[in-house]
Amino acid sequence: MESxxxxxxxxxxxELKEGxxxxxxxxxxxxxxxxxKYLLPLISIDLGILRTDLKGTIVHILNPTEPAExxxxxxxxxxxxxxxxxxxxxxRLTQDNKYSFLGxxxxxxxxxxxxxxxxxxxxxxxxxxxxxxxxxxxxxxMKGQLLPWQDENPQSFLDTLGGEMWYGNWTxxxxxxxxxxxxxxxxxxxxxxxxxxxxxxxxxxxxxxxVAGYSYCGAGADAILMFYEPENRIVLFTYDWT
Numbered sequence: 001m002e003s004x005x006x007x008x009x010x011x012x013x014x015e016l017k018e019g020x021x022x023x024x025x026x027x028x029x030x031x032x033x034x035x036x037k038y039l040l041p042l043i044s045i046d047l048g049i050l051r052t053d054l055k056g057t058i059v060h061i062l063n064p065t066e067p068a069e070x071x072x073x074x075x076x077x078x079x080x081x082x083x084x085x086x087x088x089x090x091x092r093l094t095q096d097n098k099y100s101f102l103g104x105x106x107x108x109x110x111x112x113x114x115x116x117x118x119x120x121x122x123x124x125x126x127x128x129x130x131x132x133x134x135x136x137x138x139x140x141x142m143k144g145q146l147l148p149w150q151d152e153n154p155q156s157f158l159d160t161l162g163g164e165m166w167y168g169n170w171t172x173x174x175x176x177x178x179x180x181x182x183x184x185x186x187x188x189x190x191x192x193x194x195x196x197x198x199x200x201x202x203x204x205x206x207x208x209x210x211v212a213g214y215s216y217c218g219a220g221a222d223a224i225l226m227f228y229e230p231e232n233r234i235v236l237f238t239y240d241w242t
Contacts, residue, residue, distance in 0.1 A: 008049055008050050009163035010158075011159060011161075016144075016157060017049070018046075020043060020045060020049075020158070023137045023140060027044070028099050028101075029094060032101050037065075037108075037110070038066070038108040038111075040129070040130075040133045040217060042061045042211060042213075043060070043061050044059070045058065045059055045061070045161070047228065047230075058097040059093060059097075059228055061209075061224055063217055063221075063224060064089075064213075065110065066122070066125070072108075073107060073174075075114075076107050076114065078106075079104045080107065081103055084177060087239055088238050089101075089103060089236075091234070092234060092235075093234075125219070129217045132218035133216060136216050136217065156211070156215065158209050159212060159223065162207075164193045167194040167195075169241055170225055170238045170240040171196065173240075180236065181199050181200075182198045193207065198227055200229045200236075201232065204229070205229045205236060206228050206229070208226040209226060210225045211223070225238050
């Protein structure tokens with residue numbers, strides 16, 4: 001219902017509010033325990049902050065450990081499907097707010113099946129981003145701040161929360177997976193969401209927010225964008241590299 005919606009928008013969130021939980025744990029379904037090798041949970045968001053009818057629905061922004069170069073999924077096209085392609089990955093949110101990946105483990109280049117395709121530079125990148133993440137997590141537990149670099153340079157927990165979509169490289173880096181539709185109206189000025197609409201089975205996805213991957217891991221996309229479709233509980237991610 002329209003009365004359940006809010007117009008919440010905030011940027012550069014450096015102080016935590018109720019409903020925001022950095023470095024969440026145990027967010028993947030039990031059968032997909034292997035996801036933790038490929039995806040680092042940055043922050044959980046109770047969508048009740050954005051819409052009162054979604055209070056208790058908790059989504060989690062993820063930073064992939066790959067790629068070292070290029071975009072995620074670029075070298076694993078044989079394992080793409082209608083939900084996961086180059087620069088796009090999707091999940092179903094369970095009733096207890098855990099993620100069920102809607103792709104195949106071999107979508108990730110660091111999966112064992114691709115061991116002959118990766119080099120030492122790629123392996124070192126994976127190790128470094130994992131180490132940076134653990135260091136930032138430990139510093140947060142000690143100081144309550146996000147400190148991937150120098151201790152005197154805290155980062156924002158989120159670059160934006162709520163508000164509208166924005167036109168950027170993410171809209172044309174790679175086609176959206178076939179399970180979704182993305183329409184961009186470039187003919188009319190001053191449209192909501194800069195004329196961008198993403199839907200799944202005819203249901204429009206809401207834009208949740210974004211954050212830079214390097215703010216938590218010292219490496220990653222300039223913007224990790226997250227979208228959510230409440231009826232089917234679908235979470236969609238893409239990445240902007242500027």
